[in-house]
Amino acid sequence: MSKYKPTIGIEIHTQLATKSKMFCGCNNDSRGSKPNSNICPVCMALPGTLPVINKGAVEMAIKMAKGFNAKVANVTSFDRKNYFYPDSPKGYQITQMYEPIIQDGFVEILIDKEFKKIGIHHAHIEEDAGKLTHPDGADYSLVDYNRAGTPLVEIVSEPDINSPEEAKRYLQEIYNIVTALGVCNGDMEHGNFKFDLNVSVSDSEELGTRTELKNLNSFRNAERALKYEIQRQIDLLESGEKVKQETRGWNDAKSKTFSQRSKEEANDYRYFPEPDIPPLNLSNDFISEIQKEIDVLPSTIRKELLEIGLSVDDQDLLISQPKTAKIFQDAREILKKEKLIKKAVNWLVGDFQALGLDDRKDLTGKNLAELVKLIDDEEISSKIGKEIFAEVCGGEAPSKIIDDRGLVQVSDDTELEKIITEIIKNNPKPVEDYRSGSEKVLGFFVGQVMKETKGQANPSKVNELVVKLLKG
Amino acid sequence: MMEDLNYLTISRAHDLLKMKKITAQDLVKFYIDKIKKNNPKIKAVITISEKDALKKAKFIDSKISEGKEIGVLEGIPYTAKEMFMTKGVKTTAASKILNDYVAPYSATSIKKLEEHGAILIAKVNQDEFAHGGSTENSGYHPTHNPWDLDRVPGGSSGGSAAAVAADFGIFSLGTDTGGSIRQPAAYCGVTGLKPSYGAVSRYGVVSMASSFDCIGPIARNAEDAQIVFDAIKGLDSKDSTTVGYDFSNSNDETNAIYYQVGNILDEEISKHKIEGINIAQKEPVEKLGITNEALAAYYVLVPSEISSNLERYDGIRYGESSQKASNLSETYFKTRGEFFGTEVKRRNLIGSYALSAGYYDAYYKKAMQVRTIVKEKVDKVLEKYDVIIVPTTTEPAFKIGSKSDPIEMYKTDLLTVFVNLAGVPSVSIPFGIDEDTNLPLGLQIIGKQGDDLKILEIAKKIQSLTKYHERVEGITL
Amino acid sequence: MNKINRSDIEAAAKLSRIELDSKNINSITEDFGSILNFVEIIQKAETGGVAPTSQVTGLNDVWRDDEVVKSEVEPRVLIDSAPETLDGYVKVKKVL
Incomplete structure (x- = not known):
């Protein structure tokens, strides 16, 4: 590692998964809609129109606060950020400059098997802008206002991040939290989760000049862009040059950052309190009532998975699938014993993942726990378990499946002895081999028994009896 | 027509309609004819909505002829300031930037009046985006004061006040951000109500300064203003700053403090003893100190x-x-x-x-922060007294073109803006005539937030005694 | 006294996105100075510890439930009012 230490702060824009927009009743989901079809006088900023807060968005922000171990401001208010741009219908964005709703939180990211706290300075509610497109070669741009007024929560981290890897893990952690809470759909291709990265390097305690990498929307690119930018800044400093404070973009094709706007060109946004919207006065009762609805947070699940020794990759996998994590949680409640919980997790990170989303959508924690127990109690073999797993994921209870089909494991000595005796009788050659010292034919006999019982025989039992009868 | 239709009040027009002395179509035609005849001199009106108004009048006439009951505002022709969105009728805010703009929706207040059966006959002039106190800043043309065509009607709702004074409709809707209803009402000898902030929805009205803007009527008298206010007030789910005030009004003896401004209206105030209103204290306005x-x-x-x-x-x-x-x-x-x-x-x-x-x-x-101090002072005075009485302006309507310095123009709001800073209601009523110019003067009655009906009751009492609001002989048409 | 010069006016005009001709700038520069002097009186007010007032309603928590409500105006009509449109988009000069 070089003598330069990077310092990174991140601003994340998460689109909230509300039904309607932030300040009007327009549909908030315009995927597949025609341009300018989800608009109304309010989000088009017609003269005389006024904003009305979407309570659902406030509730989602309150849930987020819990996920970020943060405080919900009891008194929170909205402000105007003034700037002219064709995608900003009012000429200002309604945001929260002075009293953001979420204040003073943190998340923990796992770096080298240690948890590191990343502070969240604050997070605030604001509205998204419309979408601009620039047809190739044309001397015009086109505006679609469907997205104008979509509720966003912007999450502003403390500059606690010191490497591209930490940045990536922080982004993933936030992503996991907001999707687990159901407050963001997490559709990154549709811009549900975008971020700006502030980065500087320094070889002393004093922070270096920072640049801002704007508008990234993939974890991988965040990591790559940061790696590039950190090296670029180090190279500048090493060659005696200065880093210029500016906004830079990421060119994916060229794998490079490039200058977009210098600090001198920065806008004066003339923030002031939004006079059209009275402040919010959120009581602690109101806040806890909303936060009560939260099941389990990703951070809690991660700690549980870590405890049972699951690999980081598998942790990530489970946490990134809120529904799967919920199945895990429910199964864990029932199974209690670590050995069994691990088995449940193995199903979830293994066979479960191989199924299509639609095919696995009906698995419940209860059924998974039942399956694990049936195998552990040797009621069924693990082979049968695998065979019926798809059906269990389709919503059937394992006990019902094995009852219906008579798949209960055969452990009855008399029955098994009868079968084994028959096999010995019909296979004199292997019997002779065994008796003359070849242990490996044992497998042949066990296989034959399993074949005969269609896998329902208890394998260790079979082993024991085969040996006994062969020696007989 | 046998009836004299000049200067009708809402209740008088309502009676005539009910008694079938006139039809709603007669009324609409009467006002539109009057506008066509006199507007070239006054220039209060920007757009006449004749066809639509007659259609609505016809509907109300058929209701009346079928013997159905009609509400007090049904068939009553009115005008609205260019700030109000009126679906299908041009809305310019008197700005060239909205030249020919036709809104695809109507303001909540306009919709409410429509539900009550009132008939919009015209949109009227104002200062561009309501920035001004004389209507000289209109993007189209200045409006003239019906009392003296060389003078301004005040502003920014100068078109509304001039329209009521010139009898272009029975009432008008205006907006008041710092005095824009009361000052022109005073200059034109009519009654103007600036309700408590949030009493009337702002939805569909061009925003000037959101935390100050109020919607209110300019009318022939306080009774008419109250009828209109009753129709347009109330919570609106589209305007988060509307307040569900409890407008109940007690008829107790009113204790008032009167703030003198020089000697304007002083004599008038002492002349009239109004039953139930006790001017407990007189002080120069400087004592208010804000x-x-x-x-x-x-x-x-x-x-x-x-x-x-x-x-x-x-x-x-x-x-x-x-x-x-x-x-x-x-x-x-x-x-x-x-x-x-x-x-x-x-x-x-x-x-x-x-x-x-x-x-x-x-x-x-x-x-x-100064706003906080102003509001606290006003509220404190209103804790001690039921109402504050103060002249609306320091002088009568001035000559067109005489205030080219913006500061001079801003100062015409001196006695009205503190009311908007505090968000309290105020009604300006015609009171006295300036001796030098023979022009009307106005008096404000200012109440506590939510005391809109109380100040209107007081205004009605004063008007029943002084009759200044009935003086129209000075109007030069 | 507030010293307002041309560049202050030009900066404010730039923030407001308003083109001023030189005649405008001169007269507005003059007015601007006198307006700022006129409002200077607030600087004398004793405001230590005074909370700023941005609204006078005393209201809190005014919101609506998260429900989709159909626009009172057809989206098509909202776009048709734009000076320039193309294929259902609002068309503007190229954004650089």
């Missing part, structure tokens, strides 16, 4: 809100767009440079300046 501070704070806060509220007029989604723009930046600069008038530009610049980095604390924040 009018100058209020005016200064107002001219920081209001331009700031204006600079933000007018950002949507950018030539992109509606309204005029400069034909001279050759790139996007010029679309903004040239559109707003070409189509905004001087005063609108001036206020935008002051607002942007006061909100800009480095000045916010010294101007905007400081002015918000």
